[in-house]
Amino acid sequence: MTDQPLLTARSVSKFYGNRIGCNDVSFDLYPGEVLAIVGESGSGKTTLLNCLSTRLLPTSGIVSYRMRDDTTRDLYRMSEAERRFLMRTDWGFVHQNPADGLRMTVSAGANVGERLMALGDRNYGQIRETATDWLGRVEIAADRVDDQPRAFSGGMRQRLQIARNLVTGPRLVFMDEPTGGLDVSVQARLLDLLRGLVQDMGLAAIVVTHDLAVARLLSHRMMVMKDGHVVESGLTDRLLDDPQAPYTQLLVSSILQV
Numbered sequence: 225m226t227d228q229p230l231l232t233a234r235s236v237s238k239f240y241g242n243r244i245g246c247n248d249v250s251f252d253l254y255p256g257e258v259l260a261i262v263g264e265s266g267s268g269k270t271t272l273l274n275c276l277s278t279r280l281l282p283t284s285g286i287v288s289y290r291m292r293d294d295t296t297r298d299l300y301r302m303s304e305a306e307r308r309f310l311m312r313t314d315w316g317f318v319h320q321n322p323a324d325g326l327r328m329t330v331s332a333g334a335n336v337g338e339r340l341m342a343l344g345d346r347n348y349g350q351i352r353e354t355a356t357d358w359l360g361r362v363e364i365a366a367d368r369v370d371d372q373p374r375a376f377s378g379g380m381r382q383r384l385q386i387a388r389n390l391v392t393g394p395r396l397v398f399m400d401e402p403t404g405g406l407d408v409s410v411q412a413r414l415l416d417l418l419r420g421l422v423q424d425m426g427l428a429a430i431v432v433t434h435d436l437a438v439a440r441l442l443s444h445r446m447m448v449m450k451d452g453h454v455v456e457s458g459l460t461d462r463l464l465d466d467p468q469a470p471y472t473q474l475l476v477s478s479i480l481q482v
């Protein structure tokens with residue numbers, strides 16, 4: 225990790241009319257750092273994630289991002305074309321539902337290769353080789369490269385979505401409940417795989433989850449949200465072992481009773 229943040233959020237708020245989506249959220253994210261945003265349903269996690277990834281324009285606040293050339297840019301002042309370029313190259317987005325992040329009717333190999341082509345890669349043989357290599361890294365057998373994801377299981381689809389996102393070597397990945405909707409045993413394997421890839425690639429990530437076990441396994445730091453506000457933030461192990469805010473204490477103890 226370096227001493228300069230990769231992403232900086234300052235007083236990010238989003239209101240839907242009178243309703244609070246998220247309110248006055250500030251934090252720094254450093255290269256290689258994984259931040260989990262946790263909280264119950266409706267606490268504002270997805271709203272915040274969408275504001276950070278510029279899929280949603282906040283009502284107020286600033287998010288800046290350190291580009292590969294070391295310049296710092298205000299994300300909401302970028303042109304649409306610049307933002308699209310960031311999304312295709314430097315960022316990944318892993319959706320809870322793989323169908324939202326994949327093209328279900330093109331082959332697994334093409335799903336991965338497409339991201340490389342978007343970067344200007346034109347050598348078909350090379351693209352196929354890289355795609356097959358990435359399928360292997362996410363534990364999809366090479367002989368499935370020509371199959372469409374609609375012929376895959378939920379866990380395979382999610383692994384394919386991860387390969388599609390990571391093949392371009394992003395520096396930051398946004399994940400929205402990446403293991404939600406999967407069987408518990410499938411979740412555990414996927415989490416292990418994700419953790420390994422994030423570590424190997426030195427990826428920074430912002431992970432939205434309502435599952436404290438996911439936060440514990442994947443993240444270095446956590447932010448706990450309630451009614452759109454951050455009620456507590458800190459190092460994951462510290463926060464889960466010794467929660468300070470009454471709400472976090474409730475959240476942790478109710479999970480432990482399950």
Ligand SMILES: Nc1ncnc2c1ncn2[C@@H]1O[C@H](COP(=O)(O)OP(=O)(O)OP(=O)(O)O)[C@@H](O)[C@H]1O
Pocket residue numbers: 240243244245246263264265266267268269270271272434
């Ligand atoms: N498009 C919208 N229009 C109006 N209100 C919205 C909209 N999206 C979210 N909200 C409201 O903003 C608040 C935060 O919702 P958000 O979806 O960010 O929470 P969440 O923590 O991600 O919940 P979940 O885990 O259920 O997805 C809620 O009160 C929700 O009703």
